[in-house]
Amino acid sequence: MTRRTNVSMVLGIGLTVACGIAPQAWSAAQAQQTGQAQPVAPPQRAPGVVQPSLMFGFETDAQGWTIPDWAMEKPDEYFGQDVTVGNEGATEGNKALAISVVFPGGRWGGAIVQAEDYWDWSPHNYVAADITLPPDAPAGLRGKLILTVGEGWEWIEMSRSVQLKPGGTTTITADVAPGSGDWKKKNIDEEFRRDVRKMSVRVETNKAPYQGKIYIDNVRLE
Numbered sequence: 001m002t003r004r005t006n007v008s009m010v011l012g013i014g015l016t017v018a019c020g021i022a023p024q025a026w027s028a029a030q031a032q033q034t035g036q037a038q039p040v041a042p043p044q045r046a047p048g049v050v051q052p053s054l055m056f057g058f059e060t061d062a063q064g065w066t067i068p069d070w071a072m073e074k075p076d077e078y079f080g081q082d083v084t085v086g087n088e089g090a091t092e093g094n095k096a097l098a099i100s101v102v103f104p105g106g107r108w109g110g111a112i113v114q115a116e117d118y119w120d121w122s123p124h125n126y127v128a129a130d131i132t133l134p135p136d137a138p139a140g141l142r143g144k145l146i147l148t149v150g151e152g153w154e155w156i157e158m159s160r161s162v163q164l165k166p167g168g169t170t171t172i173t174a175d176v177a178p179g180s181g182d183w184k185k186k187n188i189d190e191e192f193r194r195d196v197r198k199m200s201v202r203v204e205t206n207k208a209p210y211q212g213k214i215y216i217d218n219v220r221l222e
């Protein structure tokens with residue numbers, strides 16, 4: 001929620017950068033008085049007012065989201081069983097994607113689902129998804145977004161994972177603008193968000209056992 005509020009603020013900086021060096025960054029560099037410090041460029045925001053865009057609401061079906069074959073072939077690491085759509089866990093409309101998982105506990109385990117397409121996210125600065133857990137889910141489950149981008153189909157994970165709340169909804173948001181530090185890749189450029197080919201959600205457990213559902217809804221660009 002705070003991110004949304006911040007967008008107009010950073011937008012202002014982004015527009016200034018388009019005309020030269022941001023005044024804030026320039027004066028900060030001058031304050032160094034060393035003559036060596038370079039102004040740090042803030043992430044370059046999409047110009048104008050960004051209209052949020054719903055990518056996946058799962059109101060009719062799974063919209064192409066599946067467990068990838070490679071994960072099904074690693075039953076000792078990935079414990080997602082199947083993907084369905086139902087009335088539980090919706091944060092947009094009435095339905096959500098539901099992943100059935102059987103985490104054995106005692107060691108790392110993951111469940112991953114993905115969709116594949118060719119997306120140009122240039123008009124947007126953030127990608128977000130709501131993850132909802134039933135009340136009987138254990139504490140300690142974490143989630144992150146993973147993208148596959150560009151001609152080389154490069155797999156790029158978020159640089160952090162987000163703790164998921166049992167019995168509640170957690171929104172995972174990642175910055176996709178050039179200069180973003182939210183990904184395990186340095187020097188995120190404009191091409192990153194211009195050529196996105198897969199989007200995945202991975203939920204992980206370190207030790208907690210869990211047999212039940214994980215819900216995903218309202219996958220969107222902001």
Ligand SMILES: [Ca+2]
Binds near residue numbers: 093217
């Ligand atoms: Ca929905």
